[in-house]
Amino acid sequence: MNLEISYAAFGVRPPVTKPIPEFLIEMGEEGLRKLISDHYDAIKKSDIYFLFPQDAEEFEKAKIHSSDFMIQICGGPAYFNQNRGAPQMVGRHAPFAIDAKAREKWLELYKPLILELKEQGITETSLYSFWGYLNIFSIWMINTK
Numbered sequence: 399m400n401l402e403i404s405y406a407a408f409g410v411r412p413p414v415t416k417p418i419p420e421f422l423i424e425m426g427e428e429g430l431r432k433l434i435s436d437h438y439d440a441i442k443k444s445d446i447y448f449l450f451p452q453d454a455e456e457f458e459k460a461k462i463h464s465s466d467f468m469i470q471i472c473g474g475p476a477y478f479n480q481n482r483g484a485p486q487m488v489g490r491h492a493p494f495a496i497d498a499k500a501r502e503k504w505l506e507l508y509k510p511l512i513l514e515l516k517e518q519g520i521t522e523t524s525l526y527s528f529w530g531y532l533n534i535f536s537i538w539m540i541n542t543k
C-alpha cells in the first residue's frame with residue numbers, strides 16, 4: 399500500500415470525503431477503538447506528544463473522544479455528538495499549535511497500524527478510504543505556520 403501524505407498549504411481546507419461504510423463494517427467499533435488507542439500509544443512515544451493531554455486520565459479520555467468521533471465519521475452511532483456535542487474539530491484544536499510537520503508526524507504514526515490492518519484482512523479499498531479521510535481532514539487542523 400502506498401499511503402501518501404498530501405501537501406498541506408497553510409489556510410487551505412480541501413474538500414473531505416468520509417470513509418466508505420465498509421471500513422467500519424470490516425473494522426467493527428471495537429477494532430476502530432483499538433486502532434485509535436494504538437495510534438495514541440504511538441503518539442505518546444513521539445515528538446508530538448506535547449500536543450496531547452499530559453495527564454494519564456485525560457489522555458485516556460482523549461482516546462475515547464477520538465474513537466467516538468471516528469466511529470461517527472465512519473457511519474456508526476453518533477457517540478461524539480451524544481457525549482461532546484457537535485464536533486467542531488477546527489475549533490476544538492485551535493488551542494494547540496499544530497503545524498504541517500506535526501500533522502505529517504501524526505499521519506506517519508498511522509501508517510504501520512494501517513499496514514497491520516491489511517495483514518489482518520481489512521481490504522485495501524477500505525483502508526485507502528480511511529487513509530484518504532485522515533490525510534485530507536488533518537490538513538484542516540493545521541493552525542500554525
